[in-house]
Amino acid sequence: MRRILPVLAALLLTACETAPIRPMQSQDDTRNLAPEEHRLWHSAAELDEQLEKADYLYEDAELQAYLKSVMHKLYPEYGGAITVRIVDSPSLNAFALPNGSIYINTGMLSRLDNEAQVATVLAHEGVHFTNKHSWKQRRSIKSSTAFATGFGMVTGIPALGDLISLSSIYGYSKDLEREADAEGFRRLQAAGYDVSQAPVTFEYLLAEVEALDIDEPYFFSTHPALEERINNFNELVRQHGTTNGYKGTEAYRLHVDKLQLELLADYLELSQHESVLLILERQDAFVRYPPSAWYFLGEAYRLRNGDGDAERAVTAYQTAIRLSAEFAPSYRALGLYYMKNNNPVQADNYFSRYLELQPDANDRDYIEYYRDSLKSQR
Amino acid sequence: MKISTGALVLILLLLSGCAPTWVKVDDTGRNYRGEHYSVTLPTGWLRLESDSTLILSRDGILLQIISIQFRPHENTFEKIEKDSSATMLPSELAQLAIAELKASQDDGLPSLEILRNAPVELAGHTGFDIHLRYKTDAGLRMDVEMRGVVDGSGFYLLKYSAPSLHYFERDRQTYVTLTESLQL
Numbered sequence: 001m002r003r004i005l006p007v008l009a010a011l012l013l014t015a016c017e018t019a020p021i022r023p024m025q026s027q028d029d030t031r032n033l034a035p036e037e038h039r040l041w042h043s044a045a046e047l048d049e050q051l052e053k054a055d056y057l058y059e060d061a062e063l064q065a066y067l068k069s070v071m072h073k074l075y076p077e078y079g080g081a082i083t084v085r086i087v088d089s090p091s092l093n094a095f096a097l098p099n100g101s102i103y104i105n106t107g108m109l110s111r112l113d114n115e116a117q118v119a120t121v122l123a124h125e126g127v128h129f130t131n132k133h134s135w136k137q138r139r140s141i142k143s144s145t146a147f148a149t150g151f152g153m154v155t156g157i158p159a160l161g162d163l164i165s166l167s168s169i170y171g172y173s174k175d176l177e178r179e180a181d182a183e184g185f186r187r188l189q190a191a192g193y194d195v196s197q198a199p200v201t202f203e204y205l206l207a208e209v210e211a212l213d214i215d216e217p218y219f220f221s222t223h224p225a226l227e228e229r230i231n232n233f234n235e236l237v238r239q240h241g242t243t244n245g246y247k248g249t250e251a252y253r254l255h256v257d258k259l260q261l262e263l264l265a266d267y268l269e270l271s272q273h274e275s276v277l278l279i280l281e282r283q284d285a286f287v288r289y290p291p292s293a294w295y296f297l298g299e300a301y302r303l304r305n306g307d308g309d310a311e312r313a314v315t316a317y318q319t320a321i322r323l324s325a326e327f328a329p330s331y332r333a334l335g336l337y338y339m340k341n342n343n344p345v346q347a348d349n350y351f352s353r354y355l356e357l358q359p360d361a362n363d364r365d366y367i368e369y370y371r372d373s374l375k376s377q378r
Numbered sequence: 379m380k381i382s383t384g385a386l387v388l389i390l391l392l393l394s395g396c397a398p399t400w401v402k403v404d405d406t407g408r409n410y411r412g413e414h415y416s417v418t419l420p421t422g423w424l425r426l427e428s429d430s431t432l433i434l435s436r437d438g439i440l441l442q443i444i445s446i447q448f449r450p451h452e453n454t455f456e457k458i459e460k461d462s463s464a465t466m467l468p469s470e471l472a473q474l475a476i477a478e479l480k481a482s483q484d485d486g487l488p489s490l491e492i493l494r495n496a497p498v499e500l501a502g503h504t505g506f507d508i509h510l511r512y513k514t515d516a517g518l519r520m521d522v523e524m525r526g527v528v529d530g531s532g533f534y535l536l537k538y539s540a541p542s543l544h545y546f547e548r549d550r551q552t553y554v555t556l557t558e559s560l561q562l
Contacts, residue, residue: 270480
């Protein structure tokens with residue numbers, strides 16, 4: 001209750017404030033906050049702290065530095081006032097807090113193809129911060145419990161999962177989103193990016209949302225929001241034309257390679273094999289992913305377990321071995337397949353190679369147990 | 379806020395208005411025989427029984443909870459829509475049990491660490507033995523151990539969960555002894 005009282009008081013006070021909200025122009029403006037805005041920043045900082053404390057963040061210093069450099073290209077006059085953090089979550093999401101903390105999920109990063117696309121998302125989110133959209137929205141819907149809850153205003157310490165989804169699902173009004181698209185687009189162009197990538201960024205996400213029938217309440221996972229982004233950006237490209245801007249495919253891949261594979265593993269760990277299939281059955285998947293991704297494709301077939309999937313899985317594992325001979329999990333997968341199909345000799349050969357390549361495998365005990373039990377069958 | 383399975387079962391039972399009561403396990407009630415399994419319960423602990431789950435705690439479910447569950451093969455892992463089968467390998471079962479645990483939380487438990495995942499003999503069958511650790515939203519570290527096995531009838535899951543600090547180690551042996559007494 002001690003946490004709630006000051007918040008309720010703050011909400012009452014802010015109801016009386018009606019001065020116009022003007023966008024920031026540079027980092028200097030972050031030092032002169034109105035009392036209401038100051039409180040909003042304080043709540044956002046608390047959320048930053050909670051996210052960090054609960055291990056929600058994906059730690060990759062190089063990737064974070066890379067995203068920071070992209071943000072700096074887009075918003076050079078803000079110096080370090082806008083921060084980018086990565087949330088360790090497979091959901092397709094990104095969101096901005098009122099204090100300039102921008103969060104982008106690993107799920108979103110893994111789906112993008114190049115730097116121009118990630119810049120599109122960051123530029124859009126950056127406008128929500130510079131143009132004080134949280135504050136504007138809060139004024140217009142200050143009676144909404146959902147919004148208040150979204151920023152931890154009512155419950156004090158809300159569940160972080162809920163908080164993340166609320167602050168992002170809620171998104172902003174159509175007008176504010178359109179403003180973020182238009183100004184984000186201008187930032188993209190000014191930074192020298194290939195603006196034709198802006199609509200493409202959301203086209204693939206929309207295709208995935210439709211194919212998987214995703215009903216997550218995330219802003220970037222909803223049909224209307226994605227369609228709106230695509231339409232807005234197509235219109236902006238039509239009005240302003242495309243340029244031979246920077247796409248940054250190689251630079252981007254270099255930074256997200258590791259994350260992409262980790263995410264495939266996460267999907268499989270959650271038994272979300274449909275996501276893996278959708279990603280890896282794309283025509284250009286293996287241009288974007290390293291050869292070891294064939295193993296993940298095999299695992300997705302195995303988990304789907306439909307007609308012909310066992311054969312598809314074996315072909316995928318074998319392809320992984322052919323193209324990435326040192327990648328150990330493919331050998332384990334074939335060992336398990338042959339063990340289940342009563343071929344103890346083949347099974348043992350693959351298990352043996354697996355343990356050779358990965359002597360400290362975390363499932364070594366299982367593999368050794370399987371090898372022992374195979375001895376009696378030989 | 380993360381709610382353990384045991385707490386959730388308890389809440390649902392209370393809401394349904396047909397809440398069974400906690401019963402203290404004494405020497406005469408130690409040998410529990412259910413429809414699908416039998417097990418020796420720890421004396422002095424409290425026991426709560428619902429349709430498919432037996433819950434045990436000594437000081438309250440927030441401090442330590444042991445649960446035993448039988449699930450038929452069909453839709454065994456409801457959260458991830460997966461069945462089990464009598465021919466499933468212990469490592470495959472373990473993979474599904476972890477997936478279900480992660481899927482039971484909105485955030486997918488990003489702080490989850492797998493400290494041990496190995497085969498174990500359980501009631502004459504080979505099953506899995508997993509030790510996990512995660513942090514709650516409030517920053518509290520929780521340790522969880524799960525042992526599971528399949529037979530022709532279904533999947534059996536024994537789970538022990540307690541705060542890492544002080545409680546987990548204190549009651550772990552009680553859980554291990556209980557799992558060793560399982561008979562199908």
